[in-house]
Amino acid sequence: MKRVYSAALAVFLLSVFLVSCSKNISPEETQPVAPSSSSVRMAIAVDPDGLDPQMSASASTFQVTSSIYETLVTVDESGNIQPCLAESWKIADDGLSITFILREGAMFSDGDACDADAVVSSFSRLVSPVSVRSQDYSFISSVEAVDENTVHFEFSTLDVTALAKFAYPWSAIVDTEHEGSLRTEPVGSGPYMLSSWVPQQSLILERNPYYDGECGVDMIEFVVMSDMTSAVTAMRNGQLDIILITGDLVGLFEGDERFTIHALPTNGLQLMAMNNESEGLDDIRVRKAINYAVDKNALIEAVWWGYGEPIGSHFPVVLSEYADMNGKYPYDPDKARELLAEAGYGEGELNLRMFLPKNYQEYVNAGQVIADMLRNVGINVDIQIVEWATWLSDIYNGRNYDLTVVGHTGRLDAYSLLSRYRHDAAENYFNYENAEFDSLLDAYVRETDEMKRKEIAFRMEEILAEDVPALYIQDPIQIYVTDSDLEGFRTYPINIFRMDLLEYSYR
Amino acid sequence: MGKYIAKRLLAALAVMAIVSFMTFSVLELIPGNAALIAAGTEGSATSVASIAAELGLNRGFLERVLLYYKDLLSFDLGVSSYFGENVSTLIGQRLGVTFSLAFFSVLLAFIFSVILGSAAALGRGRLIDALSRGVVQIFSSIPSFWLSLLFLILFSSVLHVVNVGDYVPPSVSIRGYLSSIILPVAVLAIGETGPLLRLVRASMIRVRNEDWYRIGKVRGISRMRLIMAYALRYALPGPLTLAGSELAKLLGGTAIVESIFALPGLGRLFLTAVEMRDIPLVEGIVIFVSFLVVLMNLVTDLVLFFSNPTMRKAGGIKL
Numbered sequence: 001m002k003r004v005y006s007a008a009l010a011v012f013l014l015s016v017f018l019v020s021c022s023k024n025i026s027p028e029e030t031q032p033v034a035p036s037s038s039s040v041r042m043a044i045a046v047d048p049d050g051l052d053p054q055m056s057a058s059a060s061t062f063q064v065t066s067s068i069y070e071t072l073v074t075v076d077e078s079g080n081i082q083p084c085l086a087e088s089w090k091i092a093d094d095g096l097s098i099t100f101i102l103r104e105g106a107m108f109s110d111g112d113a114c115d116a117d118a119v120v121s122s123f124s125r126l127v128s129p130v131s132v133r134s135q136d137y138s139f140i141s142s143v144e145a146v147d148e149n150t151v152h153f154e155f156s157t158l159d160v161t162a163l164a165k166f167a168y169p170w171s172a173i174v175d176t177e178h179e180g181s182l183r184t185e186p187v188g189s190g191p192y193m194l195s196s197w198v199p200q201q202s203l204i205l206e207r208n209p210y211y212d213g214e215c216g217v218d219m220i221e222f223v224v225m226s227d228m229t230s231a232v233t234a235m236r237n238g239q240l241d242i243i244l245i246t247g248d249l250v251g252l253f254e255g256d257e258r259f260t261i262h263a264l265p266t267n268g269l270q271l272m273a274m275n276n277e278s279e280g281l282d283d284i285r286v287r288k289a290i291n292y293a294v295d296k297n298a299l300i301e302a303v304w305w306g307y308g309e310p311i312g313s314h315f316p317v318v319l320s321e322y323a324d325m326n327g328k329y330p331y332d333p334d335k336a337r338e339l340l341a342e343a344g345y346g347e348g349e350l351n352l353r354m355f356l357p358k359n360y361q362e363y364v365n366a367g368q369v370i371a372d373m374l375r376n377v378g379i380n381v382d383i384q385i386v387e388w389a390t391w392l393s394d395i396y397n398g399r400n401y402d403l404t405v406v407g408h409t410g411r412l413d414a415y416s417l418l419s420r421y422r423h424d425a426a427e428n429y430f431n432y433e434n435a436e437f438d439s440l441l442d443a444y445v446r447e448t449d450e451m452k453r454k455e456i457a458f459r460m461e462e463i464l465a466e467d468v469p470a471l472y473i474q475d476p477i478q479i480y481v482t483d484s485d486l487e488g489f490r491t492y493p494i495n496i497f498r499m500d501l502l503e504y505s506y507r
Numbered sequence: 508m509g510k511y512i513a514k515r516l517l518a519a520l521a522v523m524a525i526v527s528f529m530t531f532s533v534l535e536l537i538p539g540n541a542a543l544i545a546a547g548t549e550g551s552a553t554s555v556a557s558i559a560a561e562l563g564l565n566r567g568f569l570e571r572v573l574l575y576y577k578d579l580l581s582f583d584l585g586v587s588s589y590f591g592e593n594v595s596t597l598i599g600q601r602l603g604v605t606f607s608l609a610f611f612s613v614l615l616a617f618i619f620s621v622i623l624g625s626a627a628a629l630g631r632g633r634l635i636d637a638l639s640r641g642v643v644q645i646f647s648s649i650p651s652f653w654l655s656l657l658f659l660i661l662f663s664s665v666l667h668v669v670n671v672g673d674y675v676p677p678s679v680s681i682r683g684y685l686s687s688i689i690l691p692v693a694v695l696a697i698g699e700t701g702p703l704l705r706l707v708r709a710s711m712i713r714v715r716n717e718d719w720y721r722i723g724k725v726r727g728i729s730r731m732r733l734i735m736a737y738a739l740r741y742a743l744p745g746p747l748t749l750a751g752s753e754l755a756k757l758l759g760g761t762a763i764v765e766s767i768f769a770l771p772g773l774g775r776l777f778l779t780a781v782e783m784r785d786i787p788l789v790e791g792i793v794i795f796v797s798f799l800v801v802l803m804n805l806v807t808d809l810v811l812f813f814s815n816p817t818m819r820k821a822g823g824i825k826l
Contacts, residue, residue, distance in 0.1 A: 049545060050591035055561075057550035130561065132546060132554035183591030198600055199590045200779070201674060201771035225769045229656055230671045233664045239673070359782065389539025389784050396548060397555075409549055426552030 038218035040486065040502055042242035043231040047199050047224055050183030053172045054122075054131040059409060059495045062169035064222060066496035067205055068109075069172035069188030072100050072119070072151075073163065079267075079319065079412055079493040081163055085114065085173055085189060086151075095158050095448055100166075102149040107210035108175045109193035116145030121176040123153075133170045136416075159445050160453065161413040168412075169496050191215050191500040200224050205499070216488060216503025235259075241483040246362075247305030253481045260489075262480040265309050267316045267410030267493035270363070272370055272471040277431040278402045280343075280350050287468045289339035291329035293377040294370055298331075300474050303366045308474035313465040314418060316410040316475045318493055321457035325465035325472075336377040347378035354381050354403040355395050359388040363405040366473065370405070396429050407476070410493060414457035415444050421464065432469035512805065519801035526797045527790055531572050534786055540564055541588040541784045562588050575790065584794075585787035589779065594791035597776060603676055605773040607688050608764070609757035612695035616703050617750050619696070621743070624707025625734065628715060639708060647701030651694050655767040658690045674770050691768045695761060699753050706749055710742035717741070744811050751807030758803070759796040 049058040053065040074084040086100035106114040120143050127137045141156035155162060165171060175187035186194050191213060192205035205220040223240065225231040232252060235243045245253070253259040274281045274290070281287060300308040309317045312325030340350065352374070356367040364385060371381035381403070386394070395401045411417045420427035422438050440460050447453040465472075482489045488501040542559035550558075559565050566574070578585055584594035627639035662668050669690060675683030714720055715738075723733050762774030773792065780788035 047590065049589060052591075055558075057545060057547050057554065129557050132550055132558055134557065135551040135553045198771060199592060199597060200775055201600075201769075223769070224771075225671075226775075227767045227769060229659060230767060230769045233659055234671045236664060237667060237670065239670055387539070388782060389544055390537070391539075392543040392547070393539040397543060406548065427548075 038216075038504075039221065040217050040219070040241045040499070041221045041223055041239065043225045043234065043240050043244070044203075044222045045224075045226055045244075048203070051186040051194065051197075052174065052179075052182035053170045054126050054133060054174060055183060056170075057132055062495040063497055064203060064205075065172060065186065065188070066169045066190070067192040067220060067499045068186045068190045068194060068208075069169075069174060070106070070114075070190045071169065071172045072102075072166040074496070075164075075167050075412065075492055075494060077490050077492060081167060084167075085119075086166075089163070091163065095155075095160060095162070097152065097154045098162060099146070099153075100151045102151065103212075104149060105212055106189050107212075108187050108189050109208040109210060110175065110178070110187050111210055112175060112177065114173060114175075114189035115148050116151045118175065119143075119151045119173055120145050122173040123171075125174070125176055125179060126171060131170075136165065137171070157445075158448075159415075160448055161415055161445065164412040164416075168494055192220060195219075213500065215500045217499070220499050235481060241486055242489065243481050245479050245481055247307040247477075247479065250305075250307075250479060258484055260482050260484045260486075262482065262489065262491065263307065263477050264491055265316070265318050265475045266478045266491065267318050267412075268407060269311055269314065269316050269410065269475050270308075270366070270405070270407040270473045271314070272367070272403055272405045272473065273401075273430055274468075274470055275399060275402050275429075275431055276433070276469050277399075278352070280345065280352065281402060283343045284467060285339045285343040286345065286350065288329060289336040289343070289377065290374060290379070291468050291471055292332045292339065293336035293379070294373050294471055295331040296473060299366060299369050299373075302369050303362055304474070304476065307477040307479060309477065310474050311472045313461040313472055314408075314421070314470070315414075315457075315461050316493075318475065319410065319412070319414075319417075321414050321454055321461075323458045323461045325461055328465045329468070333373075333377050340378060345378075348380055350378070351380045351382065352402040354383050354405075355391065355401045356383060356385050356405055357388050357391040358385050360407070363407070367403075367405040370403075370471070399429050399431060405473075409495065412493060414453075414460060415441060418460055418464075421469065430469040432467070434463060434467060437463050515801065515805050519798055522801055523794050523797050527794050528572070530790055530793045531568075531575075531786075534784065534789060535568055539784050541786065544783055545588075571786075575787075579794075584791040587780070587785050587788040587791075589783040589785040589788065594787050597788065598773065598791060598795055601771055601773045601776055604674055604688075604765070604770050605758060605761065607684075608691055608695060608761050608770070608772060609754055611688065611692045613699055613750050613754045613757065615692065615696040616699035616753075617746070620700055620703035620707045620746065621739070624704045624746075625711050625739065625742075627704075627708045628711030629734070631712060631715075636708075639704060643701050643705050646697050646704075649697060651698050652763050652767060654694050654697065655691070655764055658694060659767065662690060671769060687770070691761070691764045691770060694764055695757065699750075699757075703746055703749060703753070706746045707742070710745050711738065714738045714742045740814065743814070747811055747814070748807055751803055751810075755800040755803035758799050 044060065044063070046060050048061040048064045049056045050061060051065055051068065053062060053069055070085040072084060072086040073081050073089065076082050085102055085106055087103050089098060089100045091098045102116060102119065108114050123140070123143045125131060127134050127140055139155050139157050139159045139162065140153055142154040144152050146152050173189060174182055178185065178187045184197070189211070191208055191211045193208040195204040195206040197203040201224055203222040207215060207218050225234065228246065231240065231243050232245065232249055234240045236252065250261065253261055274287055276282060296310045300306060300310060310326055311317065312328050315322050354367055354371055356364045358364065367383060371383055374381050395404050419425060419441055421430065421432050422428060422441055423433040437460060440456050444453060444456045447456060478491060480489065480491065485504050486502060487505050488503055490498065540559070541562055542555050542564055545558045546555045563571065575585065586592065587594050587597055590597060623639050623642065627636040630636055659671060663671050669686050674687050677684040720733070720738060723737060758773070761772055762778045765772035765775040777792045780792060
């Protein structure tokens with residue numbers, strides 16, 4: 001019998017170990033939040049890549065940090081610049097300097113003043129090599145605190161898009177006194193502060209007691225749910241207030257008065273990049289043939305259930321400088337075969353390798369549909385599905401590919417968006433080269449007249465639509481579902497959420 | 508006994524060293540690194556360089572490995588390059604979930620298998636036996652991701668009996684804890700039942716044909732006593748060993764089930780770590796899990812030793 005006791009003891013010990021291990025997550029971190037009028041739960045697919053906006057390039061980071069930190073200025077839904085930490089600003093007539101007047105009494109969540117000195121040290125960190133965005137802000141030659149609430153920036157080169165650069169979430173003012181620990185313990189002057197973060201489970205924000213503005217809700221909980229079925233189930237059970245869904249799931253929420261559906265084009269685009277130095281693709285006739293061979297509407301219908309705006313150039317439809325280039329190459333497979341024959345490629349004579357990033361199912365699906373359409377006009381496509389890290393290293397940076405499908409997030413101006421097409425840009429994974437385009441880019445940042453600048457943007461879009469270094473697919477429509485009692489949810493042309501504007505209507 | 512355990516733990520150290528070095532080498536060979544991922548397609552080329560420098564990726568391979576081992580000697584697992592959090596904290600946060608899933612699912616599968624497996628063996632050729640063989644076939648063929656989705660839709664969407672994505676530790680609420688793990692435990696237990704049940708049945712059939720079992724029967728020992736006190740003890744070492752190794756396997760990998768039920772477990776963490784080329788996190792988990800596997804094997808041996816006298820008599824384990 002003694003042995004039986006020993007065996008039982010072993011099992012018991014294991015159980016004790018197990019339960020004690022479970023306590024590693026402290027209660028206050030995971031305490032389920034009772035539904036109250038002042039909390040909002042939103043599902044996110046992946047964790048932020050740390051909470052230091054100057055040290056990350058992920059959209060997932062900025063969606064959270066935009067509630068914790070403040071930028072000098074911000075944007076409304078249509079991309080117009082709005083005051084944020086800065087109440088007002090003045091751009092010098094020559095465009096080479098800008099002065100911001102800060103909101104009085106702004107404070108970081110640790111109680112320190114978020115004054116002109118704080119702005120100066122935050123920007124000094126942003127332009128230093130430690131930040132991942134230093135390159136984007138290299139036009140700033142000096143930044144100084146004029147008085148407690150006034151900050152003056154001097155620029156080394158004329159950049160007419162400079163003001164917009166103070167709205168991007170990565171330019172947020174961080175408390176540099178905590179710079180070593182901002183990734184996990186962020187300190188900012190925004191409406192909310194981090195309460196707890198258990199990676200791959202949840203991230204909870206609570207009111208920043210030192211924030212002087214209004215907030216409709218006291219607590220924001222981001223719940224990490226990588227599986228769409230779980231998120232949709234939780235939403236329908238009333239456990240969540242905001243989720244992002246794919247087009248096929250709209251039917252589950254449509255006509256249900258508990259939910260509001262927000263389906264709007266985003267500031268972004270999806271394309272099939274072509275390596276302009278690959279054999280075959282270096283011939284513009286082949287690239288045109290590929291554009292004629294793909295039925296974009298059918299593609300968008302098949303992959304995104306019709307939720308997308310077709311585009312003909314590298315430009316999201318939501319920006320004011322957008323020009324419609326859809327008419328250039330309508331779906332015409334016969335024309336495609338003709339152009340291919342002209343370029344010297346008969347039926348089945350052109351072989352292309354297509355690499356698709358595994359982590360993005362929609363791009364994999366789109367690639368497969370496109371490949372099918374290309375086979376239809378006699379192009380052999382060999383599909384390889386690769387991991388994201390491999391894609392970044394071999395395809396995007398190594399440029400060892402023929403075709404690949406990917407998405408890009410938009411910017412507020414044409415220069416930031418299109419500078420990757422400059423022939424020597426490190427981000428020019430298309431290997432695209434066009435001297436006129438390069439000179440237009442330079443002209444754009446120096447043109448102070450808004451109308452003329454718009455003309456330049458239109459011309460750049462036209463050149464890309466003409467040369468087709470890529471097959472431009474669509475500006476995706478993002479579909480958010482919110483609790484219908486929740487008001488104030490909007491989407492913005494940069495990666496931010498305005499959680500402070502949310503409120504419940506019935507309470 | 509103490510000497511035996513010390514020897515086993517020392518072997519564990521060697522295993523961990525080998526496994527972690529192999530992991531380093533593999534991560535070095537596969538394309539992509541954490542800096543490229545952090546910069547993504549929207550960062551500039553200079554940002555890749557500055558992130559790489561920040562993460563220490565600009566150092567040579569051997570230098571990085573040696574620095575890692577140096578820190579490891581002081582039990583410092585380093586900082587995750589993706590989450591920016593201490594690796595030990597990240598692993599610690601996940602132990603509860605992963606242990607719960609692994610332990611309860613194997614326990615459940617084991618109990619179920621022993622009952623049904625013994626019944627099937629004793630009633631060989633009869634209905635109960637056919638039933639058990641059917642269960643083995645069905646349970647072994649069901650893919651766990653499919654079953655997870657099915658359970659999720661049935662119990663959460665249609666019946667509304669459990670919530671999704673709310674892991675509640677037992678220290679907060681036992682009821683919430685059980686409700687948050689019951690579905691994934693059931694899915695995993697079903698997956699584990701197939702092989703365990705088959706093994707229990709086979710072992711019990713072997714016992715039934717042993718001479719001592721027949722003699723026991725002839726001598727008039729009650730059927731219940733014969734099974735509980737003799738047959739099971741003789742038949743169980745095999746299934747117990749299997750259960751132990753299954754437990755070790757589950758501790759390292761329930762990624763699919765964890766992802767679907769949105770539970771913060773070790774498997775999902777490991778998957779993310781590899782995808783994000785988060786070397787410190789991958790290494791930390793690999794070292795931790797290999798330690799667990801060695802530990803589980805040791806515990807299984809000890810349980811066998813205490814539960815079965817023939818193991819000692821036959822010199823199966825020298826303590």
